[in-house]
Amino acid sequence: MSATPLLELRGIDKNFGPVQVLRDVAFAAHQGEVTALVGDNGAGKSTLVKCISGIYPIDGGDFLFEGRPVTVGSPRDAAALGIEVVYQDLALCDNLDIVQNMFLGREKKTGLVLDEAGMEQMAAETLAGLSVRTVKSLRQLVASLSGGQRQTVAIAKAVLWNSKLVILDEPTAALGVAQTAQVLELVRRLADNGLAVVLISHNMNDVFAVSDRIAALYLGRMVAQVKTTDITHSQIVELITAGRSGELGLRTENGDNGAGHAELITPGAEQ
Numbered sequence: 001m002s003a004t005p006l007l008e009l010r011g012i013d014k015n016f017g018p019v020q021v022l023r024d025v026a027f028a029a030h031q032g033e034v035t036a037l038v039g040d041n042g043a044g045k046s047t048l049v050k051c052i053s054g055i056y057p058i059d060g061g062d063f064l065f066e067g068r069p070v071t072v073g074s075p076r077d078a079a080a081l082g083i084e085v086v087y088q089d090l091a092l093c094d095n096l097d098i099v100q101n102m103f104l105g106r107e108k109k110t111g112l113v114l115d116e117a118g119m120e121q122m123a124a125e126t127l128a129g130l131s132v133r134t135v136k137s138l139r140q141l142v143a144s145l146s147g148g149q150r151q152t153v154a155i156a157k158a159v160l161w162n163s164k165l166v167i168l169d170e171p172t173a174a175l176g177v178a179q180t181a182q183v184l185e186l187v188r189r190l191a192d193n194g195l196a197v198v199l200i201s202h203n204m205n206d207v208f209a210v211s212d213r214i215a216a217l218y219l220g221r222m223v224a225q226v227k228t229t230d231i232t233h234s235q236i237v238e239l240i241t242a243g244r245s246g247e248l249g250l251r252t253e254n255g256d257n258g259a260g261h262a263e264l265i266t267p268g269a270e271q
């Protein structure tokens with residue numbers, strides 16, 4: 001793991017009019033790691049992701065990418081840095097095949113003509129690189145795929161574009177047991193291939209199965225960002241539901257792993 005986080009946010013504030021939705025949020029995501037972003041409904045996970053992906057401008061704080069301060073003012077800026085988000089509703093087109101979906105809006109052309117063979121080859125290489133073998137034909141319509149296969153295609157689409165940071169919004173929410181396992185394996189493989197992965201999930205089994213670190217938001221504040229091995233299931237549930245852990249034996253990582261003050265845990269931090 002490199003010492004400098006790929007993404008580091010410090011002191012992020014986000015307001016919607018008078019409503020303060022994110023307050024002084026620190027967050028870090030490292031290459032080669034899965035960082036789970038957890039929090040109750042309304043804690044601010046989606047808002048934070050929309051700030052990272054350039055949909056919402058931040059009102060304050062620092063946004064560092066590869067150790068450098070950057071301004072992300074639009075989804076285009078985020079994409080140029082290599083940030084991709086895979087949303088739960090997937091935004092795949094049922095009436096298009098896998099290759100068409102993966103290249104939708106960014107089609108490869110030779111002159112004015114679509115480079116179908118080139119796109120098919122790139123799609124095949126991307127899926128092979130992710131060890132995806134469950135898809136029979138790349139020319140299959142997305143409508144005919146299972147939920148797990150759709151997730152796989154959506155994730156492969158995100159990594160096709162030299163992405164460095166992939167944010168997955170509840171990728172297993174609509175899946176059964178076997179498909180969930182497949183998608184979690186794929187999430188792990190993305191990180192093992194060197195990407196920084198942020199996994200938003202309400203499912204603590206998934207979080208503990210696949211993440212290296214857990215970042216917990218509570219009412220717009222980041223109340224913890226710790227190594228998964230340093231926290232228990234019940235501690236994380238307490239952080240999510242009460243913003244603090246009753247068992248204060250949590251080992252903080254503050255500053256000891258190069259992540260600076262993004263690695264904080266402030267049980268009961270109320271101002």
Ligand SMILES: Nc1ncnc2c1ncn2[C@@H]1O[C@H](COP(=O)(O)OP(=O)(O)OP(=O)(O)O)[C@@H](O)[C@H]1O
Pocket residue numbers: 016019021039040041042043044045046047048
């Ligand atoms: N555009 C907006 N205008 C005003 N308030 C908003 C807006 N978007 C979100 N909020 C508020 O910000 C808070 C955080 O919402 P957000 O959707 O980020 O939470 P979340 O953690 O993603 O929740 P969930 O798990 O339910 O998706 C909520 O109180 C929500 O009502």
